Amino acid sequence: MSLLTLKSLSLTLGTPLFAGLDLTLERGDRLGLIAANGRGKSSLLRLIAEGTEPTSGEITTARSLKTALLAQDTPPALRDATAREAALSRLDPETLDYESWRAEIALDDLGVPEDLRDRPMQTLSGGWQRMALLAAAIVTEPDLLLLDEPTNHLDLARLGQLEAWIAALPRDTGVIVTSHDRAFLDAVTTRTLFLRPETSRSFPLPYSAARLALDEADAADGRHFDNEMKRAQQLRKQAAKLKNIGINSGSDLLITKTKQLSDRAAKMEAAARPAHRDESAGRIRLESSGTHARALVSIDEGVLTAPDGRALYCLPRAWIEPGDRIVLLGPNGAGKSRLIARIRRAIDGGSEGVRTAAAVRLGEVDQHLSLLDAFATPMEAVTRTFTGGDARARALLAGAGLRIDLQTGPMSALSGGQRARLAMLILRLAEPNFYLLDEPTNHLDIEGQEALQAELARQGAACLLVSHDRAFxxxxxxxxxSIENGRLVEHETPDRVFDRLMQA
Structure with missing residues (x-):
């Protein structure tokens, strides 16, 4: 028996998010739910989990279905709770005394260290908060697990652990997961639903294979639409000829035939649907000022230290040249951000062991998007960076996916994805030739990730970036x-490093 059936489901929250959605989820299905930011993924999960009313359509569940939702953020009520208390939060208080072992097992399975379990959630890293909330989601032994961006804040070791944990779930447990991590989706899903305002599509395939199938289906729709428009145009040409003949000859039969042909053409045009085109959430473009320097950054042999003076790892002699796209990998806490900070200090005015060319123009985005903290509104951020006038600034902000009402509103009104796109816009306007990017895909949907990939390749500036997103x-x-065994070493490809980090 199926766990969940959606029939002609529609939801409008200000704007239509999806309509006419049909889906059947069987026991054991692992479904990836794909859409751009703000297009209804979280709203659909809440409809399923909370049983609220959609705009139209029906949601039917198996009798006595147990559902557990992992939301994107830690609930306010649990921020002061310990990780252990958070894991216990979904158990019935009356059975807590003899059921608490379930939470301990769940925390063990998710690798939450014992010394972290009695710390307040708000003092833990985002990754450990996610693991504690996952433990809370599983303690009730749900039939259907809804995971909203479960990979947020996770390093590669935790990602590997999460993939193994999902694989080890009971065989008949259903899972619906939203994520922008394409490699994660390929690893954990068996089905994919592309959520759209109209004509959502599902495929019995993990993400990458489903994306190819989607592109083929959209292309076929495009060809069908073009053919229908050509046929309708031909009918209208025939109708026009018959109309002239009918008028000249006074034939009522030809005039009637003309009307029939015109009606047929109109019906064909009304029934035809163009191929789906995603409305862009905002373009991502980067610009490079260019440089002729042979080496933008030169790093001497030495030891990189933590703020307390503790040695982190040994540095070899290394260079970053124009056009180099270098990814820095390593476990959380290994010192990736310390190397980025040392290079930044060298560019700002000097840092022992690092030299930079005079031609370097730095563009930097950290994982907290702190470059936006200096501005009260998106409009201020652009006008203080760019001197092209208010009209041009509004056009740039609109191109980055920010509506008119958001352009002069407070930064706090922006979603994570909108903040990320604004940060990339500010970066482009500065026209750097060397980028330092710390987790640049945080908050970017798949569309945004692919756009950033293309821009980094297109404009040819050098960059040193930190990322846990394997596909990116x-x-x-x-x-x-890669930081490993106390040294910074270089590899030709990232895959062996990924394998090592995910098994840590």
């Missing part, structure tokens, strides 16, 4: 630096 790294990296 594979697409971008020309050189790979």
């Amino acid at each position: 790294v594979r697409a971008v990296a020309e050189r790979v630096w």
